[in-house]
Amino acid sequence: MRIVHLSDIHFWQYEFNPLRLLSKRLTGMAALLAGRARRFRLAGVPRLVERVNRLEPDHILITGDMTTTALPDEFRAARRALASWLSDPSRVTIIPGNHDRYTWWAHRSRRFEAFLGEFAPRREYPWLRRLDPVTAILGLDPTRAAVTARGKLPRRQLVEARRLVERAGNQAARLIVACHYPIAAPGDQARRLTPKRMINARELRDWLATVGPHLYCCGHVHATWAFRPEDVPGQLCLNPGAPLFWSRSGRNPPGFLEIILDGGHVEALHHAWTGEGWEVRPLCREEGFFGTIGQG
Template identity: 30%
Template sequence: MSIYRIAHLSDPHLPPPPGAFGWKDVFTKRLLSRIAWRRKRKVHRPEVLAALVADLKAVGPDHVVISGDLTNFASHTEIAAARIWLESLGNPTDFTVSPGNHDALAGSAEVERFATWRPWLGDADETQFPQVRVRGPVAIFNLCSAVRTAPHLATGRLGEEQLSRLDALLCAPAYKGLFRLVTLHHPPQKGAVAKRKELEDQEQLRAILARRGADLVLHGHAHESLIGSVPGPNDAVIPVLGVASASSGPRGHSPARWHMIEIDDRPTSRHVRIVARGVEPGREGLSELGRYSLADISG
């Protein structure tokens, strides 16, 4: 019996470093985000994020998925500071980062803006999506739904090219028999977030998942822990899990937490258990909040 453990955290919203917002930014969408940060900085607490990271390191997962929104204004200064934070976590090959809408708030519209994070995006020596990382019994399909949007919108989009590549990759013989985990920032199911925050091409993504299948989808963006599902092939159900912001303090509507996905790969069967760890009101530090099986969702 072999258990492979993947940790999932999201939306850390790292504190903006000095110089993250300049005078030229008053003419961009960053101004609105700067105004919003005056309120949000009371919710996203660096000490909470530090405690969560310390808890995660103490548990020692085999791999970590971070599903976006490392930054707030997507400035070059923030992107660089986020890399320093990522380097502090450990070896880049043990982490997979899927960018979020705040990471693409303004600036270049090309995915090359994430070149600074390239070692954390996947194993390919280029900035592209999807990327696939095979770790133990798991194939991680990393998508990017981060795109620039108009003011007051936080929608995401994958685009035809990325969706077409995902369609081909999910049925590739190289990943047959592996636990296929899909990660992106925006939730793929209807109703998970308000319309102004939705994934614009979620129907196309669901159609691919219904045709090709997957074992689990992870996302962030909603700033709360969500359990959902999307249709898979032959009337199967694909579980979809979202997680609260990793830096959300007591004033947040959903306190910080992270999830451990424990994949028990046996010769004739596979069991997957989710262990939730996070901040519990009235208690110091992080603790286990509960555990359940993926069969409880897909069954």
């Protein structure tokens, strides 16, 4: 099975209606005007769309921050630009990031669900979505409205997630946890995660330490990584970085991940845009990560 994992595309639109600049959107717009638009280059979307289509993935997983300030126009722009990925909702899963709930009203009115709800099995989180007889995605939503970039997973979601995974048993032998917020980050990225972390990450971490092998597909920190957190021995944490984002250091080229599940083996490749072309960088290969599972 070939999964394309993307995150943090951050479609943006300028919005000059002062009434709509109220509340947190004001800071979002200020950030855009201060240079975010320069670093999230929407001109890269067509080549990104084409690159992913060429891989003919079995499934596309997008782990949040599709938009920048959760404007209807941003969601519309996303639907339009990504139309060729979105034609078959059974092959695409999209979960929200904090920017997709940017304002109190966007959060309250479930605007993300109004535009992208068909790419999840149901509106309420958590949920478990089966991709094949042994592979399932657990969707979590720790986003909160307006107040802060920090997330918090409601206790109810954690309890329900436990129940879903226990009940699924072997049907989730290849478990993929999809959550916008990383619960840990490797090396120097940990410093970047701290100010925008999920405040109760420890509770989720303690539970995931008990569930056995799983992929943890996240985003939020715009950097690419594959790492095994020490305190969650069964976890392979994957962050594709942001596909349109040019970091100031130039150390994190924009791109996305191709995840190949072959029986119990897992391989992740980073498709990085160098400015001149796509480069495929092997990120990790874990033989027998999921143990012995029939070819799939």
